[in-house]
Amino acid sequence: MKNSKNTPKIYVGTYGMYNSGSLFGKWFDLSDYSDAQEFYKDCYEYHRNEFLSSGCRPELMFQDWEYIPAFMISESSLHQDTFKYFEAVSEMDDDRAEAFEIYCSDIISWPANGNELEETLEGFEEAYQGYYGGAFKDPKTEFTYQYVEDTGMLSGVPETLERYFDYEAFGRDLFLEGYTEYNGHVFIDI
Template sequence: MKNLENTPKIYVGTYGQYNDGSLFGKWFDLSDYSDSKAFYKDCYEYHRNEFLPELMFQDWEYIPDFLISESWLHEDTFRYFEITDEMDEDRAEAFEIYCSSIVLWPSNGNDLDETLQGFEESYQGYFSGTIKDPELEFTYQYIEDTGMLSDVPELLQRYFDYEAFARDLFLEGYSEYDGHVFADY
């Protein structure tokens, strides 16, 4: 959880207090914990004045919705943040997109390591710079990387329709989300 400005936090109250009309709780900074066991221990300790408190996550910041709900924190949340902390910002954003929009992890039943492996195989990169169209920018890179036009005379290369080829690539084979390109496997 390297970015202290965007540190994941959860406001933890209890259903008992909420049902009594109170929003009493506390913000817990997840960067203070190494795992969910320590986090839950502190939550229960904070609400020790209640007999068997039923924790309620009333609000959260910088935690993807697929990892949390009002009464649930996914068991791999801390591992997810360990993994994304090792990535640069673009790659971490792409991994969140991959989990939430492409493979629908964790509801797909895969474990986090399988999901990470699939992401590594699928992710092609972030394209949003020079051309302003991520799909077209990826297509230029794809053609250069594959050497597709390397045996074509330069005079004829000028007539290649990159836009049409980009449409074909993204109709079947690749997907783009906010500048991030993924291979469809």
């Protein structure tokens, strides 16, 4: 996993310590690990004193986290594909990584839908149309201008008539059926 300014981190304590009134734990930087097995090994090693005193492996408690999507973590578990997810995202620019997180959480409910990460990435590549948060105030209208240009929809139309084309109205129709926009990111409806 590539280390960046927005490094995913988890504050790991244990339920035993928490039930005893202590928030004792440590921030673990996930970029220090290549997989969940390494991460959990370090967590258990850090809390080994609890193991020694109780004779049972401590029940880890993720009390806080940063830069980890909610669909990858809960108070007591980290999804098995978390490190694969971060590896895939590390190869994307910031806009694309944000779009992939939106796609996973808001569009297809991954990983809860049971799909493999590779299948999810393929679906994302098919669905994602780009980020439209630039010159226009409305991402849908900006996308519509690009769509009309890319499809050549108005090519051959006299310039005097082209001025009367209502991009906003056409854009509303595009987004009623066929496209969806989240925070400037546009996706084809699947």
